[in-house]
Amino acid sequence: MTPRARRLLARVRAAAADGGEPxxxxxxxxxCGGTNPVLCHRANIIDxxxxxxxxxxxxxxxxxxxxxxxxxxxxxxxxALDDVRSDTFSLEIAHGGxxxxxxxxxxxxxxxxxxxxxxxx
Amino acid sequence: xxxxxxxxxxxxGVRRYQLFINGKFTDSRSGKTFESISPHDRSVVAxxxxxxKTDIDAAVSAARGAYEGVWSTTPPGERAKLLLKIxxxxxxxxxxxxxxxxxxxxxxMVMSSAMGAVSADVFRxxxxxxxxxxxxxxxxxxxGDYLGYTLREPLGVVGGITPWNGPLIMAAWKTAPALACxxxxxxxxxxxxxxxxxxxxxxxxxxxxxxxxLNVVPGFGPTAGAALASxxxxxxxxxxxxxxxxxxxxxxxxxxxKTVTLELGGKSPHIIFDDVDLEAAVATALFGLYMNSGxxxxxxxxxxxxxxxxxxxxxxxxxRSQQVKVGDPMDFATRMGPLVSEEQxxxxxxxxxxxxxxxxxxxxxxxxxxxxTLARGFYHEPTVFTEVDNKMQIAQxxxxxxxxxxxxxxxxxxxxRIGNDxxxxxxxxxxxxxxxxxxxxxxxxxxxxxxxxxxxxIEPNSPFGGYKLSGYGRENGVAMVEHxxxxxxxxxxxxxxxxxxxx
Numbered sequence: 001m002t003p004r005a006r007r008l009l010a011r012v013r014a015a016a017a018d019g020g021e022p023x024x025x026x027x028x029x030x031x032c033g034g035t036n037p038v039l040c041h042r043a044n045i046i047d048x049x050x051x052x053x054x055x056x057x058x059x060x061x062x063x064x065x066x067x068x069x070x071x072x073x074x075x076x077x078x079x080a081l082d083d084v085r086s087d088t089f090s091l092e093i094a095h096g097g098x099x100x101x102x103x104x105x106x107x108x109x110x111x112x113x114x115x116x117x118x119x120x121x
Numbered sequence: 122x123x124x125x126x127x128x129x130x131x132x133x134g135v136r137r138y139q140l141f142i143n144g145k146f147t148d149s150r151s152g153k154t155f156e157s158i159s160p161h162d163r164s165v166v167a168x169x170x171x172x173x174k175t176d177i178d179a180a181v182s183a184a185r186g187a188y189e190g191v192w193s194t195t196p197p198g199e200r201a202k203l204l205l206k207i208x209x210x211x212x213x214x215x216x217x218x219x220x221x222x223x224x225x226x227x228x229x230m231v232m233s234s235a236m237g238a239v240s241a242d243v244f245r246x247x248x249x250x251x252x253x254x255x256x257x258x259x260x261x262x263x264x265g266d267y268l269g270y271t272l273r274e275p276l277g278v279v280g281g282i283t284p285w286n287g288p289l290i291m292a293a294w295k296t297a298p299a300l301a302c303x304x305x306x307x308x309x310x311x312x313x314x315x316x317x318x319x320x321x322x323x324x325x326x327x328x329x330x331x332x333x334x335l336n337v338v339p340g341f342g343p344t345a346g347a348a349l350a351s352x353x354x355x356x357x358x359x360x361x362x363x364x365x366x367x368x369x370x371x372x373x374x375x376x377x378x379k380t381v382t383l384e385l386g387g388k389s390p391h392i393i394f395d396d397v398d399l400e401a402a403v404a405t406a407l408f409g410l411y412m413n414s415g416x417x418x419x420x421x422x423x424x425x426x427x428x429x430x431x432x433x434x435x436x437x438x439x440x441r442s443q444q445v446k447v448g449d450p451m452d453f454a455t456r457m458g459p460l461v462s463e464e465q466x467x468x469x470x471x472x473x474x475x476x477x478x479x480x481x482x483x484x485x486x487x488x489x490x491x492x493x494t495l496a497r498g499f500y501h502e503p504t505v506f507t508e509v510d511n512k513m514q515i516a517q518x519x520x521x522x523x524x525x526x527x528x529x530x531x532x533x534x535x536x537x538r539i540g541n542d543x544x545x546x547x548x549x550x551x552x553x554x555x556x557x558x559x560x561x562x563x564x565x566x567x568x569x570x571x572x573x574x575x576x577x578x579i580e581p582n583s584p585f586g587g588y589k590l591s592g593y594g595r596e597n598g599v600a601m602v603e604h605x606x607x608x609x610x611x612x613x614x615x616x617x618x619x620x621x622x623x624x
Contacts, residue, residue, distance in 0.1 A: 020510050026365045027365075028363045028364050028365035028388065028589070028593070029363060029364050029365075029386055029518055029519060029544070030337075030363045030364050030385045030386015030388040030418070030545060030590065031284055031286075031361065031362050031363045031384075031385055031387075031418050031519065031521065032285050032286050032311065032313075032363065032416070032461075032521065033284070033342075033362050033363040033364060033366060033520060034286040034363040034364070034386050034468075034518075034519050035468055035518055035519070035520075036363070038314050038365040038366065040365070040369060040370075044321050044368075044372060046359060046367060046396045064364065064544070064590065066590070067364075067518075067544055067590075070512075070514050070517045070518065071514075074475065074514060076471075081463070081464055083157065083462065083463065083464060084155070084312075084341060085312035085341075085462065086312060086341070086342060086464070087284050087285060087311055087312070087313075087342065087351065087362045087366065088344065088362070088363060088365065088366045089342040089343050089346055089347050089350075089365075089369050089370075090343060090367045092343075093341050093342055093344075094341065094343050094344050095342050096463070100464055100467060101468075101470075101471065102467075102471065103471045103474045103475060115610045
């Protein structure tokens with residue numbers, strides 16, 4: 001997760017009520033709002049169905065199992081844009097930004113980018 | 122009756138739009154606004170009121186009032202007349218609606234200028250349908266003289282949530298059928314492209330649609346969209362968009378068990394056999410892919426070419442792709458305008474990088490056009506990857522941009538296997554001169570629409586929707602009446618005696 005994305009996430013967390021519901025990301029696909037990380041609540045995850053791809057800043061990242069097959073080899077970071085216009089229901093949009101995926105450069109995994117997603121065993 | 126809608130003004134070329142609730146244009150309760158930006162040069166084209174939960178509450182309340190007070194008892198013939206009036210106004214305003222659509226999302230004028238007339242056709246089709254919605258009569262299975270009949274009733278308040286890729290036509294799909302069936306509507310247009318939905322609202326008021334029958338509340342997904350999807354006063358949601366928001370809507374619908382129809386993404390296979398005329402095949406493939414800069418859910422983005430034709434097809438397809446006129450969408454000669462947003466451009470660029478890393482061969486495009494007059498816009502060149510394997514991400518994920526993945530197949534079984542090996546199932550297409558083979562494939566392909574020797578045939582009278590992660594339910598056509606009405610069974614005892622079991 002990029003510093004910009006972390007700052008956006010911090011705003012979302014600050015606005016959440018104390019002891020609020022935990023969050024999760026689902027990688028979406030298709031149509032206008034597709035291929036974006038959608039921030040939702042952990043309760044929106046379907047246990048035993050959704051596949052966890054990894055973790056970003058303490059938030060588990062999931063995908064539909066058929067979609068996950070193609071994502072496990074993809075190495076991406078979660079970045080943020082200031083433009084809040086989106087077709088998704090992703091929760092951060094109400095806090096002045098939006099999460100997007102960015103492809104990592106070809107360089108080997110960089111330890112300075114700790115929230116790189118990788119497949120969980 | 123409506124009639125209080127104010128003409129919408131423009132200052133310094135920047136238009137101002139308010140929410141449309143209960144027949145009136147009004148600011149959002151919060152007073153917040155957001156900007157709509159031209160994808161051609163990033164200039165602000167409109168400042169739009171930003172609705173949230175409070176405004177959705179007001180719109181749903183207006184829609185409920187109009188449903189119970191007026192619309193559910195308006196005779197179908199009267200509903201039909203109003204829909205026809207709206208259609209006439211859409212057609213009469215087609216040039217201006219097209220211009221606004223192009224300003225808002227970059228759709229080339231050659232396409233957007235037809236959208237008013239195309240949307241008018243949707244309203245006319247449903248105006249006709251309004252007077253043909255009825256139940257059936259039936260006989261009981263048991264002995265005795267009974268009359269049974271069904272009443273086909275409207276659902277009540279229908280919420281429509283539209284995407285940005287075809288704002289006016291999507292607004293027409295979400296409103297005309299619902300209104301024809303006797304429902305009232307709250308429409309939440311896409312954030313990138315609210316203008317023409319609000320113009321539609323203005324035209325419905327001009328046509329005399331009663332206050333509250335159609336309400337349009339632009340706003341953002343997690344605030345306005347989620348408020349509509351989870352609202353206990355909404356009876357049905359029709360959504361076009363991406364997978365996760367689709368399933369969040371399904372989860373939100375659980376509260377009051379509202380019904381949902383979803384039209385989500387696609388990664389449609391365009392299967393081209395070696396018996397085709399090469400020029401015609403290439404022309405259809407270009408049309409299937411590059412319309413609206415590839416920003417159509419049913420675009421033919423996986424081009425499967427039979428091995429005997431593959432090299433010749435690729436050579437010609439790449440040549441023609443390089444000749445596609447990319448430019449200012451206001452120019453009628455332009456065939457491909459910009460992508461809708463910086464984000465969408467970023468997504469396409471990311472997939473181009475992924476395609477290169479995966480080992481596909483980039484044959485043309487892959488970047489932004491060199492033309493300096495397009496430098497500020499979200500333009501991307503027509504891009505062709507060949508030697509694509511169906512397991513690659515560029516073959517599996519919807520890029521939603523002008524990027525072709527060209528794959529090779531051996532025979533009919535191979536084409537079906539590759540064609541169906543994808544998480545989506547919105548559309549598929551076959552080009553061949555072999556009639557029997559074409560119809561065999563139409564049966565075997567897992568897609569809501571199959572095109573044979575054509576593409577983008579989507580008509581108001583034919584059902585459109587998906588298999589698999591492309592969603593469920595159908596829009597357009599008679600089948601949609603099922604999604605916008607419910608049945609009530611009535612039994613009448615015609616016997617001259619009363620069965621008195623408890624005597």
